[in-house]
Amino acid sequence: MVGINIEATKSTPEIKFAGNTLTIKGQSYPENSVGFYAPVFAWVDEYLEELDEGKAIFEFNLIYINTSSSKCMMDFIDKLQEAFSRGKQVMIKWYCDPDNESLLECAEEFKEDVEFPFEIILV
Amino acid sequence: MVLKESLTDLKSKLVEHGILLTFSGPFSQEIIEVLGEAIQKHIMSDDNIKSNTLNVFSVFIEQTQNIRNYLGSKRFENELPGFLNSGMVTIGKAGDRYFVASGNMSKKEDARALADRIEELNGMDKGQLKAAYKSQLKKSRIVVDEEPGGAGLGLLEVARKASAPIECSIVSKNERYDYITINVYI
Numbered sequence: 001m002v003g004i005n006i007e008a009t010k011s012t013p014e015i016k017f018a019g020n021t022l023t024i025k026g027q028s029y030p031e032n033s034v035g036f037y038a039p040v041f042a043w044v045d046e047y048l049e050e051l052d053e054g055k056a057i058f059e060f061n062l063i064y065i066n067t068s069s070s071k072c073m074m075d076f077i078d079k080l081q082e083a084f085s086r087g088k089q090v091m092i093k094w095y096c097d098p099d100n101e102s103l104l105e106c107a108e109e110f111k112e113d114v115e116f117p118f119e120i121i122l123v
Numbered sequence: 124m125v126l127k128e129s130l131t132d133l134k135s136k137l138v139e140h141g142i143l144l145t146f147s148g149p150f151s152q153e154i155i156e157v158l159g160e161a162i163q164k165h166i167m168s169d170d171n172i173k174s175n176t177l178n179v180f181s182v183f184i185e186q187t188q189n190i191r192n193y194l195g196s197k198r199f200e201n202e203l204p205g206f207l208n209s210g211m212v213t214i215g216k217a218g219d220r221y222f223v224a225s226g227n228m229s230k231k232e233d234a235r236a237l238a239d240r241i242e243e244l245n246g247m248d249k250g251q252l253k254a255a256y257k258s259q260l261k262k263s264r265i266v267v268d269e270e271p272g273g274a275g276l277g278l279l280e281v282a283r284k285a286s287a288p289i290e291c292s293i294v295s296k297n298e299r300y301d302y303i304t305i306n307v308y309i
Contacts, residue, residue: 010156029159029184031152031191064177066184067276074260102177102284109257 001050004043012036013062021057022047029066037072041079048083048090055089062096062103070106077110084116091117098122142215150191150210159184162214166221178284178309179214179221185277186225186305187212194227217308220286226304234293234301237278241291241305244282252283284309 004022008014013026022044030036048056058080065073080090092114094107104120111118137145143165146158162183166176190210210227229237247255256279282289290306 010160011152029155029188064180064184066181066188067280068188070260071276100177102181109260113261 001046004040006040015040017047020054021059023059023061025059025061027064028062028069029064030069033066033068033072037069037076041076044076044079048079048088051083051088053089055091058090058092060092060094060107063100065103065106073106073110077114080116081114084114092119094118094120095123096120140215141217142213144215145211145213147211148209150187150194150212152191155184155187155191158187158212165214175221175284175309179223182223182281182284182307182309183212183214185281186223186307189277190225190227193229193233220308222306222308224304224306226302228296228300229303231295231299231301234303237303237305238291238293240278241282241289244278245288247282249283252279255279256283281307 003017004015005017006012006015008026011027011029011031013024013028015025016023028036060073077092080092084090094110096104096107098104104122107120111120144158144161146154148154159180162180163176166179187210190212194208194210210225212223212225214221214223216222244252256276259275259279285307287308290304292304294302294304296302
């Protein structure tokens, strides 16, 4: 299927797909988070649908996300959990600066609810 | 001449209150981004208070986006042109702490509701705020951005980052509108 390739702006992260990995990198505080993430989620839905035996990796490498983006991330993670429940092999690698307490805590909160592999990597 | 004098006066007031950056006017996403970038540069060069750089930025973003959403929600008639449409935000330093102060015009009932909510949050400790944030995050998993403050997370986030009770003051402008000012020490 067609990949996804969104360049970063001041308030939105870079979102790229390569191999079997979707990477979300940068800052996220768009004017309308739901509007920004809607096409990304639509792509993820389609990708997960087509995923057979393969493994899908989702890498988060974020510096700052506002509260409405956190909501979107929560929805995103729910989506992955739902796919995992249907037998899809998904995993999250969440890269985080150990000094960035807010995001580290955020990642730990997200991780609490999931059953699929969710790795927090301190960099 | 008058303008020149009042600008000098304004500048002295800004210095006196430790204000590093201030903006007054219509908030747009572009303005928020440019100011946000300035804050990141300004504060990141301050080695004394490095650990909470992102907290200052976070409070700034939540406060300004809240104001933008509120004033942009098209619930206002053109009663006080200019004033109604615009917000104000200020970032300053008091001792070894930063503060983010913001102000905007508000319907009286909304100002009251916000002041009550702030009082409620001020009465909660860090653990309670964290628990409230988590339950709010997980409660309504569909985000409705059109509804200003709908997610209710912004103010909780601000309260979590605050290092002192949030200060809130309301000044009556006319029978329907107040000017509400919120000051957060980080």
